[in-house]
Amino acid sequence: xxxxxxxxxxxxxxxxxxxxxxxxxxxxxxxxxxxxxxxxxxxxxxxxxxxxxxxxxxxxxxxxxxxxxxxxxxxxxxxxxxxxxxxxxxxxxxxxxxxxxxxxxxxxxxxxxxxxxxxxxxxxxxxxxxxxxxxxxxxxxxxxxxxxxxxxxxxxxxxxxxxxxxxxxxxxxxxxxxxxxxxxxxxxxxxxxxxxxxxxxxxxxxxxxxxxxxxxxxxxxxxxxxxxxxxxxxxxxxxxxxxxxxxxxxxxxxxxxxxxxxxxxxxxxxxxxxxxxxxxxxxxxxxxxxxxxxxxxxxxxxxxxxxxxxxxxxxxxxxxxxxxxxxxxxxxxxxxxxxxxxxxxxxxxxxxxxxxxxxxxxxxxxxxxxxxxxxxxxxxxxxxxxxxxxxxxxxxxxxxxxxxxxxxxxxxxxxxxxxxxxxxxxxxxxxxxxxxxxxxxxxxxxxxxxxxxxxxxxxxxxxxxxxxxxxxxxxxxxxxxxxxxxxxxxxxxxxxxxxxxxxxxxxxxxxxxxxxxxxxxxxxxxxxxxxxxxxxxxxxxxxxxxxxxxxxxxxxxxxxxxxxxxxxxxxxxxxxxxxxxxxxxxxxxxxxxxxxxxxxxxxxxxxxxxxxxxxxxxxxxxxxxxxxxxxxxxxxxxxxxxxxxxxxxxxxxxxxxxxxxxxxxxxxxxxxxxxxxxxxxxxxxxxxxxxxxxxxxxxxxxxxxxxxxxxxxxxxxxxxxxxxxxxxxxxxxxxxxxxxx
Amino acid sequence: xxxxxxxxxxxxxxxxxxxxxxxxxxxxxxxxxxxxxxxxxxxxxxxxxxxxxxxxxxxxxxxxxxxxxxxxxxxxxxxxxxxxxxxxxxxxxxxx
Numbered sequence: 001x002x003x004x005x006x007x008x009x010x011x012x013x014x015x016x017x018x019x020x021x022x023x024x025x026x027x028x029x030x031x032x033x034x035x036x037x038x039x040x041x042x043x044x045x046x047x048x049x050x051x052x053x054x055x056x057x058x059x060x061x062x063x064x065x066x067x068x069x070x071x072x073x074x075x076x077x078x079x080x081x082x083x084x085x086x087x088x089x090x091x092x093x094x095x096x097x098x099x100x101x102x103x104x105x106x107x108x109x110x111x112x113x114x115x116x117x118x119x120x121x122x123x124x125x126x127x128x129x130x131x132x133x134x135x136x137x138x139x140x141x142x143x144x145x146x147x148x149x150x151x152x153x154x155x156x157x158x159x160x161x162x163x164x165x166x167x168x169x170x171x172x173x174x175x176x177x178x179x180x181x182x183x184x185x186x187x188x189x190x191x192x193x194x195x196x197x198x199x200x201x202x203x204x205x206x207x208x209x210x211x212x213x214x215x216x217x218x219x220x221x222x223x224x225x226x227x228x229x230x231x232x233x234x235x236x237x238x239x240x241x242x243x244x245x246x247x248x249x250x251x252x253x254x255x256x257x258x259x260x261x262x263x264x265x266x267x268x269x270x271x272x273x274x275x276x277x278x279x280x281x282x283x284x285x286x287x288x289x290x291x292x293x294x295x296x297x298x299x300x301x302x303x304x305x306x307x308x309x310x311x312x313x314x315x316x317x318x319x320x321x322x323x324x325x326x327x328x329x330x331x332x333x334x335x336x337x338x339x340x341x342x343x344x345x346x347x348x349x350x351x352x353x354x355x356x357x358x359x360x361x362x363x364x365x366x367x368x369x370x371x372x373x374x375x376x377x378x379x380x381x382x383x384x385x386x387x388x389x390x391x392x393x394x395x396x397x398x399x400x401x402x403x404x405x406x407x408x409x410x411x412x413x414x415x416x417x418x419x420x421x422x423x424x425x426x427x428x429x430x431x432x433x434x435x436x437x438x439x440x441x442x443x444x445x446x447x448x449x450x451x452x453x454x455x456x457x458x459x460x461x462x463x464x465x466x467x468x469x470x471x472x473x474x475x476x477x478x479x480x481x482x483x484x485x486x487x488x489x490x491x492x493x494x495x496x497x498x499x500x501x502x503x504x505x506x507x508x509x510x511x512x513x514x515x516x517x518x519x520x521x522x523x524x525x526x527x528x529x530x531x532x533x534x535x536x537x538x539x540x541x542x543x544x545x546x547x548x549x550x551x552x553x554x555x556x557x558x559x560x561x562x563x564x565x566x567x568x569x570x571x572x573x574x575x576x577x578x579x580x581x582x583x584x585x586x587x588x589x590x591x592x593x594x595x596x597x598x599x600x601x602x603x604x605x606x607x608x609x610x611x612x613x614x615x616x617x618x619x620x621x622x623x624x625x626x627x628x629x630x631x632x633x634x635x636x637x638x639x640x641x642x643x644x645x646x647x648x649x650x651x652x653x654x655x656x657x658x659x660x661x662x663x664x665x666x667x668x669x670x671x672x673x674x675x676x677x678x679x680x681x682x683x684x685x686x687x688x689x690x691x692x693x694x695x696x697x698x699x700x701x702x703x704x705x706x707x708x709x710x711x712x713x714x715x716x717x718x719x720x721x722x723x724x725x726x727x728x729x730x731x732x733x734x735x736x737x738x739x740x741x
Numbered sequence: 742x743x744x745x746x747x748x749x750x751x752x753x754x755x756x757x758x759x760x761x762x763x764x765x766x767x768x769x770x771x772x773x774x775x776x777x778x779x780x781x782x783x784x785x786x787x788x789x790x791x792x793x794x795x796x797x798x799x800x801x802x803x804x805x806x807x808x809x810x811x812x813x814x815x816x817x818x819x820x821x822x823x824x825x826x827x828x829x830x831x832x833x834x835x836x837x
């Protein structure tokens with residue numbers, strides 16, 4: 001009779017899975033994203049089924065998931081609490097198998113697990129729940145878990161949880177499974193008392209084998225390593241003549257089998273303890289035969305076979321030998337436990353491991369607050385908390401009174417921002433075109449004045465906000481300063497570096513506060529990015545990409561975007577100082593400096609100027625920063641269709657993307673930003689950024705403090721602009737240090 | 742001690758499969774019981790790397806393969822990971 005059930009079941013399974021995949025693709029997932037989401041849906045379903053069948057409770061835990069090659073992250077997963085014969089353990093540490101996990105991270109030919117995959121093999125922690133029929137374990141007991149992936153909690157067969165005696169550190173306890181492997185290798189070798197022993201390899205397995213072997217008092221121990229450091233014999237010096245009765249091959253290198261055999265005395269035993277993945281090029285069969293040597297395999301799966309055939313619990317027995325050795329001081333393993341790694345920084349650790357900069361280590365789950373690694377409702381936070389830089393209230397007295405000088409498009413926006421600020425007031429508005437001043441005054445609740453001199457009346461205003469053509473900035477700053485007014489200049493600080501230096505000097509001489517309106521700093525996303533950068537989420541600044549795309553219509557060059565103020569100054573090199581670089585990209589140059597704390601050192605580039613035009617239409621720059629970071633900064637005023645801008649900055653440990661979407665990624669443990677995944681940053685409108693800038697400036701003036709955007713900031717950006725234009729003109733890279741106004 | 746004596750001394754069982762033909766193989770077959778399937782022990786009397794690799798594949802987990810054929814002169818490449826290591830086999834050389 002044919003069995004129809006199995007094929008039908010398989011077909012049904014395939015239908016469900018393909019339907020699930022289609023649903024996930026429809027949600028915008030692809031490739032690794034589908035595989036991960038599918039695995040999590042299946043995992044969650046299985047957990048729910050197990051919980052329902054056994055009437056068991058479920059909690060949440062975090063686990064390390066390698067989602068795609070070169071990427072890992074902490075993902076929440078349900079953990080069904082212990083049922084019959086089981087125990088649930090809240091892991092405090094999970095041991096890192098440096099060799100295996102490095103091979104898997106690099107996806108070496110013999111170590112390519114199907115992704116997504118959860119690495120790890122053992123850990124230690126405290127019992128969280130015990131199945132009803134389990135004896136000898138109770139909640140709160142410290143246990144070594146012989147099989148556990150990298151997770152903050154696991155439910156395992158009770159036989160895998162071995163009590164840890166007092167005096168054993170959690171990192172040492174997490175090595176119990178490695179000790180079982182090493183101990184099994186020794187057991188396969190037979191008695192060692194009084195016999196010469198040789199161990200090839202000084203990795204964790206080799207070191208544990210040597211230290212556990214010492215409990216049996218061999219007559220002598222020879223250690224052979226590739227480097228020959230630390231008193232070991234160098235492999236390159238040869239192993240013939242060592243004459244060991246027992247040789248433990250723990251390098252895992254297939255090429256080390258022949259040297260291991262050579263190290264054995266006639267009639268001796270060679271134990272293959274390290275995993276010699278791949279074909280052994282020389283199995284030394286002739287040596288084995290001529291000298292009567294035994295070659296014995298000692299993989300942990302062979303121990304499992306032994307246990308199945310013979311009964312008993314050899315795993316726990318070997319683990320107890322190790323743990324009691326540690327507790328009694330006869331075995332040392334603190335160095336093998338290695339560094340404690342915050343699980344949120346697993347990718348950073350794997351990268352170090354891949355580069356050979358890390359060795360023995362374990363994940364320290366207690367580094368994560370308990371509420372974030374255990375319990376129901378573990379879900380990644382959608383957005384990190386943002387600490388808004390709300391300026392402190394001004395001292396008792398009136399708000400900072402502004403004169404708005406220049407009331408074109410940006411002047412109008414600035415007038416509105418001043419009016420909206422909680423600690424500032426737009427009092428006077430002036431423009432060479434009276435109608436523009438009147439419109440701005442109406443919008444901001446101010447008075448329009450036709451004469452500039454009247455607008456700079458220090459009896460009526462405390463500060464001036466300049467939104468005028470660039471070539472007027474320096475002279476107007478000087479006039480305002482001379483009138484005793486603090487000054488805000490719509491970026492850039494001046495038409496060129498010489499003008500910027502004049503402006504800074506004039507303000508300094510008059511003792512007034514000068515700032516440049518780099519309003520992009522006040523986007524919530526930028527504030528959040530700055531907070532994350534300050535917290536170390538990005539690490540050392542490595543690079544940035546800025547691609548600015550505008551599609552400015554011909555009318556822009558005759559009157560701005562709105563056409564309210566007819567003027568062709570934007571098309572004049574003498575009046576504007578340049579095109580898209582000075583007009584738009586200066587915001588981003590300031591942002592990179594602001595977020596990274598580095599300065600541009602050199603710049604090279606090229607630009608495109610349309611026939612008959614004076615200012616560049618498009619520019620592409622390569623920029624080097626202090627510390628070695630590099631950036632590409634490009635912009636175009638005539639990008640048809642105006643595709644979204646792209647702004648990304650990255651460091652050794654993380655990346656922040658500000659446009660087209662605002663999100664961040666880190667491999668460091670930073671509060672409020674889950675490691676290993678992209679997390680959205682908050683977004684706020686442009687009007688709010690100008691209001692925030694004004695409030696911060698007014699607060700700084702009230703406190704007698706430096707403004708957020710200092711005169712030095714304005715100068716630095718101006719110096720960059722001058723250097724960039726020189727680089728474009730010369731075709732050579734220009735060092736900023738040599739650029740003078 | 743004959744070659745067969747040396748092999749029997751190395752084996753920890755009196756049941757093993759013998760691979761090869763010749764006097765040594767005949768002597769061993771005469772003194773060894775047939776093993777269960779898969780065999781817990783295989784004695785190779787050929788010295789042929791292919792036969793040795795085949796024996797390592799067929800022997801039971803935790804089993805033993807005895808090398809009792811002519812010793813190869815040069816290096817012989819074998820997948821010791823999947824056989825000797827993972828399955829806990831023992832490979833014993835016996836000079837005959």
